[in-house]
Amino acid sequence: MKKLFKMVAALTALCFLGIFQTAQAKDLTGELEIFSWWAGDEGPALEALIDVYKKEHPGVEVINATVTGGSGVNAKAVLKTRMLGGNPPDSFQVHAGQELIGTWVMADRMEDLTPLFEEQGWMSVFPEGLIKLIGTDKGIWSVPVNIHRSNVMWYIPSKLKEFGIEAPKTWDDFLKVAPMLKEKGIVPLALAQNWTANHLWESVALASLGAKKWDALWSGELAFDSPEGVAVWELFGKVLEYTNDDASSLSWQQATDMVVDGRAAFNVMGDWAAGYLSTTKGLAPGTGFGWEASPGTGGEFMFLADSFGLPKGVKNLDNAKAWLVTLGSKEGSDAFNPLKGSISARTDSDLSKYNDYAKSAAADFAKDTIVGSLAHGVTANEGFMNDFASVMEMFLKSKNAQMTAKAAQQIAVKNGIAK
Amino acid sequence: MREVSRDRIKAFLTLLPSIVLIGIFVYGFIGNTIWISLTDWGGVAALAEHPVKHFIGIQNYVDLFTGFLEGRFRQDMVNAVFYSVSLLAGAVGLGMFIAILLDRKPKGEDFLRTVFLYPMSLSFIVSGTIWRWMLAPQGGVNILPTYAGFKPLTFKWLSAKTTVLAFNWQNLLQIGLYLVAVITIIIGFIVYRNSRSKSVKWLAIGALSGLTAWIGGDMLPKALILEEIHGFNLATLGIIMATIWQYSGYTMALYLAGFNGISQDLHDAAMLDGASTSAYYTHIAIPMLKPITISAVIILSHISLKMFDLIFSMTGPDNAETGHPALNMYLTTFRANEFARGASIAIVLFLLAATFIIPYLITQYKQRRTR
CATH class of the missing domain: 3.40.190.10 (Periplasmic binding protein-like II)
Structure with a gap:
């Protein structure tokens, strides 16, 4: 059983290597602006994630736009004025679920990420209950980065x-x-x-x-x-x-x-x-x-989750898509979550990197009924x-x-x- | 003649850029906000690229004052009124008191003046955070008595649940009439010395509205279906204290400048006539500074109506006990995406500020004409 698990893990790792290679083959350049409220204690976790991204795409200059304020009280207001002004960031942090759907999806401002989920095989690594809550009948709207x-x-x-x-x-x-x-x-x-x-x-x-x-x-x-x-x-x-x-x-x-x-x-x-x-x-x-x-x-x-979505009409579409791929990847989420103190949304994360509380939470997340x-x-x-x-x-x-x-x-x- | 008109053209051209900019960015946007407040922009898809807005008249305003769900706005309005009145009384009173003390030219007057004026230079976020710590339930001010061997205080400066001077919003009309009665009767007595006939008119209006409210009682139309109690929340005391602390230095500076402007001769003459120090201030100095009192009241009242950052940093966004319409406006607009409702709160605040400023501008204008 253990052997089988290892083999699967190795295979998925290989898969990802392949994807990274194709992404790298494109040799992304230009800029990527990511918008979040992770400025305080969560800053190092975000930095770790950006480091993973930079390793994969050295040609991209990452602009880390953060607006301080717990659970995004200020960031959300700034984001709204930017979106109303027709200047969306390439990707922005948002609480997964209705906070994203009710505000941005209903306003037809987001790209459907279903193709990305299928291409990356995320349909099977994220729990079904979670995918249901971050999507509507018209599509899936964000990539969850962490689970609390x-x-x-x-x-x-x-x-x-x-x-x-x-x-x-x-x-x-x-x-x-x-x-x-x-x-x-x-x-x-x-x-x-x-x-x-x-x-x-x-x-x-x-x-x-x-x-x-x-x-x-x-x-x-x-x-x-x-x-x-x-x-x-x-x-x-x-x-x-x-x-x-x-x-x-x-x-x-x-x-x-x-x-x-x-x-x-x-x-x-x-x-x-x-x-x-x-x-x-x-x-x-x-x-x-x-x-x-x-x-x-x-x-x-x-559960509650932070996630990143892809607004319509961004300047650096390829870079933003590559960013979402990094977020959903095992490597990215296992770099971010131990520092943030949350667990990964993926069911196949490397638990040895996490502390005792997170281990127990991850075990519950895999077997419990998930509600929002x-x-x-x-x-x-x-x-x-x-x-x-x-x-x-x-x-x-x-x-x-x-x-x-x-x-x-x-x-x-x-x-x-x-x- | 030609010289004059050329001057006028020059003046006009120099002013033109600011007229255009102010026209667009101040009055244009006020107009736009009024327009938005008359629509139903909000709710689902409020942030679409081309949001759908329908004209709904003054429905937003009606909801704010009588809607079942907008009780919070009404409490915020009540808070704002108590807040403004206490700030005016506190900051003007304390500022005047310090100014009189400093006007006696004590030793180190320059130094003290700086000390009292200094809080003005702090940002509200900074002073709000400091005061929040000082007024924490188990620290700061509350443990001061323990240094002198007494029991610590237990008053919850920012989270007391007690409400005093409570009234039922249903009886708004009745309360409004009583208020009108009190104010007009006071004016009547003040005017009495100058003109008997005017005074009688004021008193008659006061008596009439007081009687209507008293006899009308329950017959008067109710503002709401359900009973809704609002009043002065003691939790706002902490915020009032912090604001007075920050602004009394400012009013002190205003009064001090005024006192310095009164000629020494006048002071000496009063003293020679046997006036005591307190009589000098109450009968001569302070009445002479009426314009300063008026400007202090106007500046402070519109500051208190716009107060946002201090309250936000002291008690956070969702504390209805200490809420303020300005906070509510921000949350309604940018958190709940109810842009039209938020705009209508903004306009209510704008009109309130205008009731203070416009009469002032009119009297100023009249005075200049008569000169």
Whole structure:
């Protein structure tokens, strides 16, 4: 079995060598402008990727246009003005899924990448569930570079022993131990500013609805103000009672710090927290800090991904296509992801290059049901995401599940998700 | 005669480039924004190469003020009003106070002046970040008392959930009438000394609108179907503090320049007549600086209406408690792709700023004519 695997690996490697040779045979020259928001901690990862590209195409001058700002708040606005002004970059970073489709594909600004996917054999190396979420019936619109998991609950094993509890498997378990923690003066669940409330909401909603109904919510088959939809908000309201009340002035790192310091027991955050805990806080994965799928979502992998697409009317088409090939290649993704702290979207990546957390995440990614994240742009378009932030504020203020569910349904209708 | 007209042509030619540029880039674009705000540009395919826009009249504005989903905009407006009023009171008051202290010519006046003016030179992003750290719930200002052996403060400067002076947006009309009543009655009393008849008119308007609001009560048309409570969120206190800190130095400089412009003779004469220091300032110096107060109010009020970067760096984009229409405009336009809705928020802000600036320009113009 192992031999067979090696042979397959060698064959794929050979295939890629062949492709690289044909690409090199063209001897690309000129420029390539790539637009992203990977300027801070992610800068080195992007550099590694550019290095791979430069090795293959030494004749191309890469212009690395980055606009700082977490999850692209500023970059996206700059990109929009550039696209409206008729000056698209050769390739740009975008959250895979509806954030790309709802904004750029619906506006007919992107090239269909299906031919590229078929030519590179990506149809079989990327999971089917993923390809479905980054495409529409008209085509596939971007090349995913990395995969992050949204539904993860973090804790410190030694502290849990001190508190005398175990990591809860369901929200019911959580609600059982939470009052005891609160009595001791420990915050059961650390929360940070508004977007992390959206982030927690999607984990709670997935637990409450299950993967099937979660998908139904986004295809418009299940209404947000249906009894199931209201139940999500009710559960979310119960969970919120056990969060810290200074949440809105904390960054997600500060909320994670609360768990590390023992001021809080748990934190639901995406798996970029693994990088923060191991690199910045110097804790060992597994022993220093622990993780579980967030309560009630075992066997489900809520993903978000960064990807690059190909806008229509770019100046350096061949260079941009070669860039996408590098992104989707095994070599490229294994150069980028260990540094970024994410896992590769490919199912055949070289796991020896990754840390312990990423190994466990990659194993889950291969076997779990894959669903898309709302807070990070997979399941809903930008209009809905913007309005949802207001709906969330409405709930945080009023704690009225019925009214909030109604409002959520209204914005879903307004943004073309529900009928 | 010929000489004059040639001068005029020269002046016109010199001004022409700026007239054209301002015409296009300021007034042209204001016009374009107004036009966009009357369309339905937004939603799916808003960013297509040739987006489809339909004329829908003032629907966007109606939605902003009465739509079920735009409650956030209304809270932002309420925030902006409280924010502007507190900033005006704080920055003008504190600036004037420091200016009076410095006008007494203490030792090291030059140095102190620089110290107080310095915050002005910082970018809002920088001062916003510093203040966010200082107002963190478990650090900065809140742990100051511990140095003196007291318990730390627990007030959440930027995330308090308490709302004071809350009112129901449904009763907007009634509240508006009460406001009109209060303002006109105050004007009536101020005018009383100069002209009895004018004063009576003002008082009559005030009494009438107050009575309508009082008797009308629930009969008055409601602005919304559902009850919607807005008020002064205490979470904005932190932002107000930071802005006052940054701008009081500026108003201080304005007043200081004004005080220096008052001739020493006037001061000496007042003193000779037996005026106390406080009487000198309240009855002579400050009334003489009315033009300066007016310009400070105008500059600060439109700054507070445009405030974006400080709030963005202190509490981030999605904090409705401390939201501001300018932030909402940016997010609606460039995050949600609702270009028309964003344009209508921009126009509302523009009109609000105009209500401060246009009366000022008119009085200036009139004064120049009478001279």
